[in-house]
Amino acid sequence: MIAFGPVPSRRLGRSLGINNIPPKVCTYSCVYCQVGKTTRMQVDRMPFYDPEAVCRDVRTQIAAARRKGEAIDYLTLVPDGEPTLDVNLGNEIELLKSLGLKIAVITNGALAWRKDVRADLAKADWSFIDQLIRKKQLIKMKYKGHRFYMRVISQQRSSGGISPPER
């Protein structure tokens, strides 16, 4: 199932979820992960599903929700893994925008050092990482040939933190 819900979300109101990658493909394998052990750990982006098929499935789910009178505040890319591993993420966001709803991406930020990932996230209406980048609360680091971003905590405190998404 690619699209599910809408379900209540603390941050996003009524959120229609989108699995843009198969379950448990992730950049991490956190011991506390609520969706179980990572079965495929990877850092390279790749295609998973056909973006047109993802959009079609979401459109069908929206229609079903509307028939039941259910409100939708956000279409949220929130798979059981890391959504930015999907090399078609930006393309999917553009297709989903044609459905007239706001788009959110829930990411662990592991690939935020990549320019193409940041460009994809910037197409969404809300993502935690994009918020940090816009507020200049991420600084670029390089250590032993590895590039990564680090969050600037003191600046976050002085500026009041990350804005909740608009509904």
Ligand code: SF4
């Ligand atoms: S989905 Fe999130 S919590 Fe689970 S292993 Fe990946 S980063 Fe960790």
